[in-house]
Amino acid sequence: MAFLPLAIARLILASGEGEAGWAIYQQILQTPRYLISLIQTVLVSLAVTIAALAVSTTAGLFLTRNRFRGRSVLLSILTLPLAFPGVVVGFMIILLGGRQGLFNTVFPGQVVFAYSIFGLFLGYLYFSIPRVLLTVMAAAEKIDPAREEAARTLGAPPHLVARDLLFPALAPALIAAGEIAFATAMGVFGTAFTLATNIDVLPMVIYTEFTSSANIAMAAALSVMLGMVTRAILFVARSFTGATVVAGG
Amino acid sequence: MRIGKVLQLSVTLLAAAFLLVPTIMSVLAGLTVNYFQGVRSGLTLQWVVKVWELYAGSIFLSLGLALACLAVTLVIGVPAAYALAHNPGRASRAVEEFISLPLAIPGLALALALLQLYGSYRGFRLSWTFILVGHVLYTLPFMVRSVQSVLAAIDLKTLEEGAASLGAGPARRFVDIVVPNALPGILAGALTVVTLSIGEFNLTWMLHTPYLKTLPVGLADSYASMRLEIASAYTLIFFVMIVPLLLAMQWASARAQRITQ
Numbered sequence: 001m002a003f004l005p006l007a008i009a010r011l012i013l014a015s016g017e018g019e020a021g022w023a024i025y026q027q028i029l030q031t032p033r034y035l036i037s038l039i040q041t042v043l044v045s046l047a048v049t050i051a052a053l054a055v056s057t058t059a060g061l062f063l064t065r066n067r068f069r070g071r072s073v074l075l076s077i078l079t080l081p082l083a084f085p086g087v088v089v090g091f092m093i094i095l096l097g098g099r100q101g102l103f104n105t106v107f108p109g110q111v112v113f114a115y116s117i118f119g120l121f122l123g124y125l126y127f128s129i130p131r132v133l134l135t136v137m138a139a140a141e142k143i144d145p146a147r148e149e150a151a152r153t154l155g156a157p158p159h160l161v162a163r164d165l166l167f168p169a170l171a172p173a174l175i176a177a178g179e180i181a182f183a184t185a186m187g188v189f190g191t192a193f194t195l196a197t198n199i200d201v202l203p204m205v206i207y208t209e210f211t212s213s214a215n216i217a218m219a220a221a222l223s224v225m226l227g228m229v230t231r232a233i234l235f236v237a238r239s240f241t242g243a244t245v246v247a248g249g
Numbered sequence: 250m251r252i253g254k255v256l257q258l259s260v261t262l263l264a265a266a267f268l269l270v271p272t273i274m275s276v277l278a279g280l281t282v283n284y285f286q287g288v289r290s291g292l293t294l295q296w297v298v299k300v301w302e303l304y305a306g307s308i309f310l311s312l313g314l315a316l317a318c319l320a321v322t323l324v325i326g327v328p329a330a331y332a333l334a335h336n337p338g339r340a341s342r343a344v345e346e347f348i349s350l351p352l353a354i355p356g357l358a359l360a361l362a363l364l365q366l367y368g369s370y371r372g373f374r375l376s377w378t379f380i381l382v383g384h385v386l387y388t389l390p391f392m393v394r395s396v397q398s399v400l401a402a403i404d405l406k407t408l409e410e411g412a413a414s415l416g417a418g419p420a421r422r423f424v425d426i427v428v429p430n431a432l433p434g435i436l437a438g439a440l441t442v443v444t445l446s447i448g449e450f451n452l453t454w455m456l457h458t459p460y461l462k463t464l465p466v467g468l469a470d471s472y473a474s475m476r477l478e479i480a481s482a483y484t485l486i487f488f489v490m491i492v493p494l495l496l497a498m499q500w501a502s503a504r505a506q507r508i509t510q
Contacts, residue, residue: 004350004386007362014365055264062257076496077265080272083495085450087469088484092271095278100285100477102274122267129264158253187355190450190465194472203357210361210455220365223358231353 011220018217028218028225037200038229044121044201045185051121052128052181053174059129060136061166065145079130086127086190093123093195117199123191128184132177139173179234186230202226272488279482296482300471304483307467308490314377314463315446318384322442325385326392327435331427333393334400345397349390356451359386364455377461383452388445392438395505399434400427402509433505440498448491464490 016022028034063075081089096102097114104111113119143166151161167174189203202222210219279297283290329348333341351359363383368374408430412422428435450465457466464487471480 004347007359007366008350008354010366011358011362055260058257059261059264062254062261066254074261074265077269078261079499080492080495081268083444083448083491083498085448085465085468087450087465087472088448088487091468091472091480091484092275094472095271095274102270126268129268183353187357188451189355189357189454190469193454193469203355206357206361207455216365220361223355223361227354227358230355 012224015217015221015224018215018221020217024217024221025225028221033200034205034222037202037205038225040117040200041186041202041226042229042233044117044124045182047121048124048128048185049178049182051125052132053178055125056129056132056177057136057170057174060133061140064137064140078133081127082130082134084127086123086188086192087194088190089123089126090191090194092126093119093191097122115195115198119195120192120199120201123195124185124188127188127191128181131180131184135173135177135180136170139170143169175238179237182237183230183234186226275481275484276488277481278478279485281478284477284481296478297486299479300483300486303479304462304464304467304471307462307464308486310377310461311447311464314381314384315443317381318388318446319439319442321381321385322389322392323435323439326389326438327396327428327431328423330393330396330400330431330434331423334397334405345393348393351386352390356387356449357455359383360452360455375458375460380453380456380461380463383456384446384449387449387452388442391441391445392435395438395441395502396431396434398509399431399505403430405430433501433508437498437501437505440494440501444491444494444498447494448487 015024018024020027028038059078063071063078084092094101094114097112097119098104099112101112101114103113113122148161148165151165152158156164187203189207192199192201192204193207203226206219206222206226209215209222277288278284280292280294281288281290282293282295329344333345360383363379364374367379367382373379405427408426409422412426417425448465449463450469453463453466454469457463462470468480468483468487471483475483
């Protein structure tokens with residue numbers, strides 16, 4: 001187990017061993033290419049988190065509260081991609097939106113989106129849906145629907161029932177699921193590697209710095225930056241949502 | 250109310266279609282003579298055979314790695330989970346957080362860190378055990394958590410005291426009391442470790458060498474440089490391996506979870 005702390009310490013040290021020394025972090029913030037890719041990575045990850053929460057919460061609540069034929073098949077389909085590596089997910093998006101993809105075959109024209117930032121967004125959404133769904137469903141199964149029924153019989157409109165009863169009960173699970181989705185989207189590399197040669201997301205930039213430019217200090221510094229920004233955003237999100245839960249209560 | 254339900258159902262179905270349609274396309278493409286002409290050109294296993302010729306080595310390497318990774322995580326993870334469940338407290342929580350660190354660090358960063366630290370030991374760098382270290386660090390938290398949650402749910406103290414009063418030493422208690430009771434958690438953890446190790450790419454891509462390509466590394470290679478039918482056939486082989494594992498993993502986790510409730 002000593003591998004881990006040693007390796008991380010070494011990575012942080014390595015980031016300061018370049019020509020620029022520790023000013024390398026300043027350099028990241030002053031170089032548009034790095035800064036833009038950092039912002040782009042954060043924005044895509046945020047968008048994916050919101051979309052995955054919306055889709056998976058809807059589907060998860062529906063699957064928890066309704067029993068019907070084919071439900072378990074539907075559930076299996078929705079959780080299957082859990083075990084797909086990022087590269088395979090990238091390939092799935094190419095099959096949908098690539099040059100020879102489904103959309104370009106059905107609507108011949110220029111419906112190629114696999115290699116754009118939208119394709120990357122879809123890829124991240126693809127592997128986030130199952131993760132968020134499982135977390136939301138685990139929490140939703142513990143909620144007693146009787147409370148909501150009581151509120152409804154007393155005449156509360158649906159949106160108020162959702163706002164005052166359902167979402168507060170789901171909030172911890174939604175936060176946990178959102179954190180997983182966000183952290184995964186920030187760090188995953190396989191999907192971007194398969195899809196995108198044109199999109200600068202941070203993991204791709206780190207990879208090119210390391211392999212093509214052999215700029216090891218910069219690759220290490222960007223990795224440290226990626227990890228820290230992810231942590232920082234999760235921390236802010238947690239204290240922010242914690243605060244609103246308290247205020248709402 | 251009814252409109253709401255229809256809307257929920259459509260979102261659910263759309264999401265399922267989004268996930269399922271490309272996998273079906275991929276399976277079909279891997280079995281079709283010519284993808285551009287469609288299924289009408291006939292079904293064939295020639296691409297699967299071709300993939301086997303090209304990439305059988307990668308597939309076996311991944312299986313071997315996954316089993317080795319399982320062995321290591323069992324040997325380290327089960328006693329670690331036992332120790333954590335046995336001595337709950339601040340120190341244990343710190344250790345737990347620490348073991349879980351690789352979940353919070355991007356795989357790429359972890360790989361870079363390992364390369365920085367051990368890249369200069371050429372014998373180690375070029376050996377498959379280098380990739381194994383990465384896989385173990387990444388999968389260990391899943392094993393520990395799975396075993397630990399089952400152990401936390403049973404009354405370990407009473408069971409162990411009973412055994413101790415009958416004269417069983419610590420080693421005997423671990424083998425005869427702890428392991429059998431933790432078995433559902435060990436099974437769920439084991440299936441998770443194997444599934445994750447077979448599919449791991451983020452770390453492995455940085456750690457692999459031209460002579461040590463794992464299954465997902467081979468997949469990336471085929472997506473970049475092979476015709477679509479071969480890439481699809483390779484993906485099909487991957488699905489055939491991973492889907493039963495995933496289903497078994499979900500079954501085992503659900504079973505382990507019932508115990509903890």
